[in-house]
Amino acid sequence: MAQAKIIENETFHRSLEAPWARTFMALMRPSVVEELVDETAFPFSQSLPGFIREHWQSIQDKTLIDPFRLGWLIDELVRVQDVQGDLVECGSFKGGSGLLMARALKTLGIDKxxxxFDSFEGLPEPDATHDKGYKKGVFKSEYDxxxxxxxxxxxxxIITVHRGWFNDTVGPFLSSYTGEISLLHIxxxxxNSTNDCFPLFYPLVAEGGAIVFDDFNDGGRGEKxxxxxYLAGxxxxxxxxxxxxxxxIKGESLHEQVHVVEDAGFSYSLDRLLEHSTYLNWLNDATGTHYEDELAPFLPG
Ligand SMILES: C[S@@+](CC[C@H](N)C(=O)[O-])C[C@H]1O[C@@H](n2cnc3c(N)ncnc32)[C@H](O)[C@@H]1O
Known part of the structure; x- marks a missing residue:
């Protein structure tokens, strides 16, 4: 049987992916990011304004993730604070986002x-068909x-570090793990790396728990x-x-979403993005990207 298409509106997906292509050179540059973090007009996290700025010094050389995304990750952590279950991260590198999540739990007094999980050998060989723009061995870090x-x-x-390829670590971990997951960070x-972890952890995510995909719209298309x-259907x-x-959010229903683009059976909600005015303004100032205008033609009239 022919596999159902997972992407129908290629133009829409290219529009979703365009901002990263335009910003990643800047957002990977420490001097640019430092300046951004120093700018007190940016709260980064809506629910814990100032949290990213406060903890930046202790993680800045340990993360590849920019403060906007870290802020969103922390917002999800806060959103699911009353949902049962631990936090799992697949792909930790030098620990930046993982350390930050643990610090947020500590700050909020949440017992999770x-x-x-990481190979500490960097990326494995990318798949020739599905991955674009990545190289084997990059993002290598030291377990010790x-x-x-x-x-x-x-x-x-709070933190347990699981060293090795997901193929070797996730199965054995799950064979003795009896808990649930409230936040899964992919x-x-x-x-192949996403396939080696996401389908195994997803069933353990509690109803109302969050899954954050860091690289979904990176244009490489592998994680996406x-x-x-996996989620088709x-x-x-x-x-x-x-x-x-x-x-x-696992089990979330569509009725509360306003700005939704339907594609190949998936609902892409732009609600939170359109509310994120500091990010949209920064994107506009930094790259001349009017993201909301670029996405507006895809929304139902
Ligand atoms: C982009 S980095 C993670 C960034 C990190 N979250 C941060 O705060 O900067 C991706 C990580 O995924 C790990 N990785 C990718 N595929 C893997 C696999 N199949 N098994 C284990 N680790 C893997 C790499 O070693 C790398 O450290």
Missing amino acids: QVHL ELVRTVEEQGLQD DCDLY TAILE QSPILHVGPAPQTCM
Whole structure:
């Protein structure tokens, strides 16, 4: 039987992916990001304004994620604070986003664990058909260094670091794990890597729990393809975030969403993005991108 299409409106997906292509050179430059973090007009996290700025110094050399996306991740953590279950991250690199999530739990007095999974060997070989723009071995980090940082930052009671390829670590972890997941952070860039973790963890995400996809609209299409293939037929609502991030809430229904683009059985909600005026204004100032105008033609009239 022919597989159903997961992307029908190619132009819409190109528009979703355009902001990252335009900004990633800037957002990967420490001096640009530092300036951004210093700008007090940006709260980054809507629910914990100032949190990213306050903790930036301790994670800035340990993360590849810009403050807009980190702010969104923390907003999801706050949103699911009353949902049962731990936090799981697939793709931790030097630990930046994982350390930040653990610090947010500590700040808010939330009793949850953070499980970080990484090869510490960088990316595996990208898939020739599904991945664009990535190279084997990039984002290599040191397991011992991360474990040391976790201890130095006093987070060893919250964070567990799982070292190895997802193929070797996720199955054995799940065979003895009896909990649920309230926040799943998928940040492993590639098609096969996403397939090696997301389908295994997704069933454990509690109803109302959040899944944040860091690389969904990066234009590489690997993470996006694996996610859409797995979720096909489940009618999920995918919330477009600061490029290239996207997230979903398990079991969420469509009735409260206003700005929704339907494509290939998936609902892409732009509501949260359109409310994120500081990001949209920054994008406009930095790149001349009027994201809301570019996406408006895809919304039903
Ligand atoms: C973009 S980095 C993660 C960034 C991190 N979250 C941060 O705060 O900067 C992607 C990570 O995924 C890991 N990774 C990718 N595929 C993997 C796999 N199949 N098994 C284990 N780790 C993998 C890489 O080693 C790399 O550290």
